Amino acid sequence: MRGVGALRRPSAPVQDAAPDGCILLASEGRAIPPAAIELSARLAEEHGCHVHVLAVVRVWGSSYGFPNPGLLPNKSEWEAQRAVTAAAVKALGKRGVKATAQVLATRKATKRILGTATRLGCVTIVMAADEPRNRIVADLMWSQEPYRVKRRAKVPVLLVTD
Numbered sequence: 001m002r003g004v005g006a007l008r009r010p011s012a013p014v015q016d017a018a019p020d021g022c023i024l025l026a027s028e029g030r031a032i033p034p035a036a037i038e039l040s041a042r043l044a045e046e047h048g049c050h051v052h053v054l055a056v057v058r059v060w061g062s063s064y065g066f067p068n069p070g071l072l073p074n075k076s077e078w079e080a081q082r083a084v085t086a087a088a089v090k091a092l093g094k095r096g097v098k099a100t101a102q103v104l105a106t107r108k109a110t111k112r113i114l115g116t117a118t119r120l121g122c123v124t125i126v127m128a129a130d131e132p133r134n135r136i137v138a139d140l141m142w143s144q145e146p147y148r149v150k151r152r153a154k155v156p157v158l159l160v161t162d
Contacts, residue, residue: 021047024122025088026054028109028145029081032088033128036160040126041095043158047123050098053088054116055081057105073105110148122155129159 025032025040032053044051057078060071085101092099106112117125129146150157 021121021123022049023047023051024054024113024117024120024125025051026056026113026116026125026127026149027081027084028056028113028127028143029058030128030143031084033160033162034091035162036126036128037088037091039158039160041092041097043124043126044092044097049123050100051092052116052120052122053085053092053099053101054113055085055101055103056109056112057081057103058109059105059107078103078105109145110152113149114153117153117155124155125149125153125157127157127159129161131161 023040023044025036032055040051057073059073081103085103089099089101102116104112113125113127116122127146127149130143132147133141133144146157146159150159
């Protein structure tokens with residue numbers, strides 16, 4: 001009998017990830033602003049490590065507890081997030097900072113961002129964020145995900161607001 005864990009596919013391994021720590025530049029779906037790229041590049045230079053860029057594509061839910069293809073991200077959503085990560089890696093490369101990138105789909109962005117940070121041994125997480133909202137309203141908004149990451153993280157989370 002196979003357990004539930006046996007049915008899941010493992011996350012794709014990240015190439016060129018250093019085990020000694022890195023800076024995680026994460027996005028829950030928004031474009032990464034130049035200020036966040038600048039901050040992560042400066043931190044990487046200070047710590048002598050690389051930057052891992054992570055973008056999350058939103059899965060909209062499930063239908064009666066089963067995955068539904070209509071709720072999964074489409075090709076244009078995947079391509080948009082790949083473009084976001086590619087632009088961030090290119091900008092970091094111009095600064096002379098080594099960077100890797102990953103795009104993944106999930107319904108629970110906070111859990112996946114924190115899991116990636118733990119798996120890579122990240123020393124800091126950098127995210128772009130909107131202005132904070134009322135906690136009750138914010139729990140219903142995807143755009144308030146950086147604040148949920150900050151509340152649950154065991155490493156420092158630096159939020160860049162416009």
